Amino acid sequence: MGSSRDKSGLVALLGADVVSTLGNWVSVIVLPWLVLVSTGSPAKMGLVAAAGQVPYLLSSLLAPPLADRFGLRRTSIMADLGSALSMAAIAAVPGIGYLPLLGLVGFAGALRGVGDRAKHVLLKPMAEAADVPIIRVTALYETLNRTTQMVGAPLGGLLIFWLGTRPAVLVDAVSFAACAALVGLLVRPPGPAAEPATERYLVALRGGARFLLGDQVLVAMMLSIFLVNVLTQSGTTVFIPLWVAEVLRSPAALGVVLGAFATGGVLGSLTFTVLAPRMPRYLTFAVGITVAGAPRLFALSSHSLALVLVVTFVSGLGISAVNPIFGAMLYERVPAGLQTRVFGLAGAVCSAGLPIGATLAGAVVTGLGLHTAVLLGGVLYLAVSLLPLRRIRVDQMAVK
Template identity: 30%
Template sequence: MPSDAARFPRSSPYWPVVSHPLLRRVLPGLAVSALGDGMAVVAVTWLAIQLAPHGQRGTWIAVAMAAYTLPSAAGTVVFGRLLRGRSGAQLAGWDAILRASALAAIPLAHLAGVLTIGLYVILLAASALLHSWGSAGRFTLIAEVLPERHHLPANAVLGTIGGFATIVGPPLAGILIGWAGPVWVIAVDAATFAALALTYRFALPATGRATGHERGASRTAGFAVIRHNPALLGLLALSLGFFFLFGPVYVAMPIHITDDLHASATLLGVYYTAFGVGGLVGSLVAGHLRHLPLRATTIGIVVAFGVAMLPLGLGVPVGLSLPAFALAGLIWAPYMSTSMALFQRSTSTVQLPAVLAANGAILVLAVPLGTMLGGPLVGAIGARPTLLFCATAIVTLGLIAGGIAISRRSARSPGDSAVTEISASR
């Protein structure tokens, strides 16, 4: 009988994903655009520094970064009637077209000599309007073309692509910025989204338009579905709390490095790199979690992540806190894959785009709001206590979610539990 090693790669949970006749055409485009976005994280802030008045750089950097993400929340509502009921490929493709067009306008305005910090922020905001719908489209496409048992590995493939891009993209952007300037890195990002848009247009078969009923549906239909589904509402609340409580870490970590450890920005970069490398490994591992109960696994990730963050808050030596932070990244990475799989199995493919867009619109606000809390929190109690507070609060959140899940499970009749287990094992 052949061993698993002899049957690799066909024995891998990722083989049905990467070998799928439709997905294998799209994955290269997704990888290229993810790399472009990884570079844009650096380029967006660097170009803001160049365009902003000298005394207002900090403010404009924050505004530019917010403009690159937050408008997607408004886009979820504004375009709800138009986009609800569209196929996953259509949604992801339209997001790619808008991003390519708006980002390409930045270097064009630069060449024309009319690029100001105000116009720059407006174009960044325009590029982000369909971001929640585009993300929803990618996960909807997975639900449309793959059976349920392959959803988690497919989600993990998307997470792995994103994790790789966050490690490779920023240093590559630094090289290109030094050679040509940040505006041309943004031009490269626009080109990667144009390539992705062409991939969706020509690599996938055309699908019909939404029905008139779907076009006329409420702009907030996705929010309504979540509100009336206790399982999805609980999952959204867990994700919102998880991401919000992580937000202050972005404020506390730099201050902890400088004030408590008396170290340079280099050490901060090492911490973030360790987290990113751990996240990449975690994304690769996520696909192998498909045989575990998804809801319990998702809650367990929250608890384990909080535990892994405790060494930072307890002030242990760098030799221990650095690997703990890498472990936290490893634990963090599968969360999006497992939570998306829960949405995919709990919602029909017709409702899924609107539901995922609503979920994304709320979650895109969570980390920025938590980061805003981080400023006064660090000022009030200090950087290291803030890290300890975040870690213990995340552990508490996970334990509360676990307790609620256990109480709900106990309240079900044996027949209901059996049906649930059969459904979960499909």
């Protein structure tokens, strides 16, 4: 059994990730607002949001070999300290120009990308030291992540209201410093996990890509999540808001519908945390994707808010199992020495579906109309749901 110190290290690592995620979501609200009040330009608001997201994705993809060489724990600590300093600089300089602001936001985004990858890879050795099944840890991580996302955006708005914009940015800086302190003081990965790697950069990067692309199960799951993110983002950012505007004509209903999905996701994650060790991994993953996607879009063909809320809630329950299972199978199928770079590549590919989804949805609705676009999206989502099953035999689905 893991010692109390080992368990406290795992709790501290999960807590650090929660604090980091909370800081990220506060940034998503506070920084564009800072740009709006200082420049009055909606276009510049969009650019400052992209300035954090694009470096984050690129860093997740390209920086993991550097994290392996530097050491995962040290990478996590330094990335959070760098993010804290970047946010503190923005808060401390009232007349900071727009370009320096973009540079600091991009720098912090790049640091968070590699820092998050380091924390994720540290979860397995810390879970093993604490004697906690990794599937339960990934399910708990998903629960905490979803809950933090629900809290982070409203908290950003409240901080602006209570403190003002620049003090809210300073609170964001403090959150990253607290994250670094948690990892620095309490997280001590055992054995090989604490030792830096020595491979050359390009060799390490190619090795991770080669391993991931050679695993048929992981590739099928990764592509499924990428396509699911494309279609889910289409629904969240375009289809559902337009349906609410055309059918219900009430902005309040938009929050209710999106809240039903988030609530289902949190409750599903809590339930899956308890049941996960006894459930077949791959089959549960495929069923979760099926439940989470097509029904939610097909329901938009009706004019019933009650039906949409029920289906959306159930879809949230379904999606709650997808990320934890993919994460657990990555931990179990990828050798420890390759995990940082494989996780980075897989995360970048999956996340790339988010900006693509919103862009495609807008174009399709413009060309075909909302009703046709929603039906087409539902059919595509149903086809995507079958992707994980196409090339894998049924007896491979019960991987535990």
